[in-house]
Each structure stands twice: as C-alpha cells, then as structure tokens.
Amino acid sequence: MSNQHQAHPGTLSVWAGEEKNMWQGSTQVPVVHSVAFGYPDVDGWLDVALGREPGHIYSRNTNPTVQAFEEKVRQLEGAEGATSFATGMAAISNTLFTLLSPGDRVVSVKDTYGGTSKIFLEFLPRFQIKVDLCDTTDHAAIEAAIAQGCRVLYLESPTNPTLKVMDMARLAQAAHQVGAVVVADNTFATPINQNPLALGVDLVLHSATKFLGGHADALGGVVCGAASLVERIYHFREINGATLEPMAAYLLLRGMKTLHLRIRQQNESALQIARFLVQQPQVSQVFYPGLESHEHHDVARRQMRGFGGVLSFMLKGGFDAVRAFLPRLRYAHLAANLGAVETIAGPPATTSHVECTPEEREAMGIPEGLIRYSVGIEETADLIADLRQALE
Numbered sequence: 001m002s003n004q005h006q007a008h009p010g011t012l013s014v015w016a017g018e019e020k021n022m023w024q025g026s027t028q029v030p031v032v033h034s035v036a037f038g039y040p041d042v043d044g045w046l047d048v049a050l051g052r053e054p055g056h057i058y059s060r061n062t063n064p065t066v067q068a069f070e071e072k073v074r075q076l077e078g079a080e081g082a083t084s085f086a087t088g089m090a091a092i093s094n095t096l097f098t099l100l101s102p103g104d105r106v107v108s109v110k111d112t113y114g115g116t117s118k119i120f121l122e123f124l125p126r127f128q129i130k131v132d133l134c135d136t137t138d139h140a141a142i143e144a145a146i147a148q149g150c151r152v153l154y155l156e157s158p159t160n161p162t163l164k165v166m167d168m169a170r171l172a173q174a175a176h177q178v179g180a181v182v183v184a185d186n187t188f189a190t191p192i193n194q195n196p197l198a199l200g201v202d203l204v205l206h207s208a209t210k211f212l213g214g215h216a217d218a219l220g221g222v223v224c225g226a227a228s229l230v231e232r233i234y235h236f237r238e239i240n241g242a243t244l245e246p247m248a249a250y251l252l253l254r255g256m257k258t259l260h261l262r263i264r265q266q267n268e269s270a271l272q273i274a275r276f277l278v279q280q281p282q283v284s285q286v287f288y289p290g291l292e293s294h295e296h297h298d299v300a301r302r303q304m305r306g307f308g309g310v311l312s313f314m315l316k317g318g319f320d321a322v323r324a325f326l327p328r329l330r331y332a333h334l335a336a337n338l339g340a341v342e343t344i345a346g347p348p349a350t351t352s353h354v355e356c357t358p359e360e361r362e363a364m365g366i367p368e369g370l371i372r373y374s375v376g377i378e379e380t381a382d383l384i385a386d387l388r389q390a391l392e
C-alpha cells in the first residue's frame with residue numbers, strides 16, 4: 001500500500017490513534033489508571049514537562065488512553081489538533097470561555113442544544129459577553145448579525161431536536177469576513193456523515209457521549225481544529241480540570257471501532273422510518289433532513305454524506321398523545337440520551353431541553369408535542385412494526 005493512500009473513515013474508526021499507545025504487544029489500548037507518571041531522573045522529567053520530549057506528567061493534563069481517543073477523533077475529523085473533556089458540555093463551555101472575553105459578541109441560533117443555550121442565555125451575559133441568537137434557518141438574518149462584528153459564530157447542524165440544517169460553508173465565509181472563529185457542534189452528524197472543518201468551520205466539537213461512544217455507558221467530549229486554537233482550549237481545560245477519565249476514554253475508543261457500521265445502519269433506518277411516519281394519519285409532522293420535503297434538504301445533501309440516526313415527529317393529539325404513545329413502544333428506552341445502539345425516544349421537555357422552561361422552549365421554536373426518536377441498530381422492520389403498533 002502506498003503512503004499516499006488516504007484511509008477511509010471506516011478504517012480510521014478501527015485503527016486510528018491506537019498504535020502509539022499500545023503496551024507490551026497488546027492489541028487494545030490499555031486503560032492507564034495512573035494519576036501521575038514517574039521519571040528516573042529530573043532531566044528526563046523536565047524534558048517532558050517543558051514539551052521537549054513526548055510523554056505524560058499528570059493525568060489532569062494528558063493520559064495515554066485519553067490521548068488515543070483524541071487522536072482517533074482528530075483523524076476522523078481531518079484536524080490538526082484535538083483535545084478532550086469530561087462531557088460534551090465541558091467541550092462547549094471550555095471552548096466558549098477560551099475564545100470569549102468581556103465586551104465580545106457571539107452570534108448563534110435560537111435552538112442550539114439546551115445546555116448550550118443555557119450558556120448563551122445565563123452564563124455568558126454575566127461576563128459582559130453579548131449574545132445574539134438568530135432564527136436557525138434564516139441565513140440572511142444570521143449573516144446580518146455576523147456583519148455587525150463578532151468574535152465567535154457558533155453553529156449546530158443538524159439541530160437537536162428539530163433537525164434544522166445550516167449552510168456551514170456559507171455562514172463560515174460570512175464569519176471569516178469579520179475575523180470571527182467558527183465553532184460547530186457535530187454531535188448529530190458524526191464525522192462519518194459530515195466534516196465541518198472541510199466546509200470552512202474552524203473548530204468542530206462533539207458530545208462523545210452520543211454517537212461516538214454509541215453504547216450509552218460513558219460521558220465525554222472532544223474539540224478538533226487548528227493546533228493553535230486547540231492548544232489554547234487545552235490549556236484552559238488542563239487548568240479548570242474538566243478532564244476525560246481514562247476508563248471513559250477506553251469505552252469511547254471501543255465504541256468507535258464500530259462507528260461507521262452503526263452510522264450506516266442508523267442512516268438507513270432513520271430514512272426508512274421518516275418515510276413511514278410521513279404516511280401515518282396520526283402524525284402531523286416529521287423532521288428529518290433526508291426527506292425531500294425538509295426545508296434545507298438541498299443544503300443537507302451538499303454538506304452531508306448521510307442524514308443521521310435522529311429524527312423527530314409530532315403527533316396530532318399534542319402532549320397528551322405523546323404521553324399515551326411513548327410507553328407503548330416496545331423497542332425504545334424512554335430516556336434523555338441519543339446516539340446509542342438501542343433506540344431511544346422522548347419529548348424535549350425531559351431530554352434535550354430539560355434545563356429550559358416551557359416558555360424558553362416555545363421561544364426556541366421547540367413544540368411540546370414533539371417526540372425525538374434516536375434510531376438504534378435494531379432491524380429496521382422491527383422498529384417500523386413497533387412504531388405502527390404504538391400509533392394504533
């Protein structure tokens with residue numbers, strides 16, 4: 001095989017980042033449960049501490065298992081650098097607090113993930129950071145807000161839970177004209193379906209808790225982008241201490257071995273299920289970027305290779321119908337999570353936007369009668385049969 005050959009995401013999911021962190025011929029990355037790393041002499045220790053030699057000093061800063069995870073995601077996102085966090089929210093808050101200072105302005109959209117919107121509405125204003133949240137699908141309004149000048153443009157596409165799609169290349173271009181850093185939450189798409197850095201975004205981040213890990217048994221977050229930016233975020237994180245645990249890093253690494261297989265199955269099932277739901281008389285609306293009827297299906301087709309494993313839909317009977325419908329599902333956990341091998345369903349009031357009041361959800365355009373349905377890796381026909389019996 002020539003050195004020029006660029007491996008595909010499916011191969012990188014399995015192999016990337018692991019080799020350097022093996023031990024004594026192990027074929028799996030060991031879980032290094034060590035707080036600190038010892039040195040026989042001070043000079044060698046100093047070389048590592050000062051960054052002259054590779055190595056580890058203290059696991060709040062770096063750890064071999066954690067580094068293997070960062071390297072795998074870095075390669076999948078085609079980034080220069082990557083750093084990881086205890087959770088997705090830690091990745092988001094550390095990134096924003098690294099980039100923003102009092103007096104700065106950030107432009108984003110109304111229906112970012114619930115925790116993210118809390119940072120925008122509750123925490124950043126306390127530090128005299130101005131936040132301008134635009135209508136998510138009104139690209140002209142977002143461009144107008146950017147043109148007034150901003151330090152950060154923060155995107156999420158597709159959004160949680162209404163699956164809105166933003167044209168990242170177009171918005172990144174507008175942001176770069178005013179010198180802003182463009183950040184994108186790629187949790188829903190995963191690097192298998194979409195690479196925001198290739199669309200002009202500067203920093204791509206994930207809640208690794210979701211699809212990357214895929215097994216709903218570990219929390220984690222990760223940020224990828226230019227080494228100079230990632231270095232600044234890493235420095236903020238090593239001091240404030242929102243570090244990924246080695247055991248969680250191991251579980252995420254193990255989950256990622258099957259990332260491309262899971263995503264392939266979930267893309268396929270979600271599209272079939274969305275098409276099924278559209279035809280059901282009890283369903284008033286279906287949100288999925290893979291449907292031709294989706295408002296930005298053309299943008300989604302341009303920037304995504306698959307449309308992802310999450311869809312949402314509304315029942316005609318509103319929240320009462322949701323309350324009756326959900327417990328009838330045989331193959332779905334009713335839980336506040338997504339991206340796992342099992343199907344998971346729930347309303348925004350108890351999942352993505354549990355932190356928000358009904359009024360805040362209303363203002364974000366998130367209807368109370370909505371059901372978010374995260375498709376697992378079960379057989380598609382069984383999931384459709386399950387939805388059919390629950391609707392009846």
Ligand SMILES: *Cc1c(COP(=O)(O)O)cnc(C)c1O
Pocket residue numbers: 087088089090113115156160185187188206207208209210219220221
């Ligand atoms: C879950 C989620 C987060 C937050 O991740 P945690 O790991 O729960 O902190 C951020 N963004 C999106 C899109 C999510 O779905």
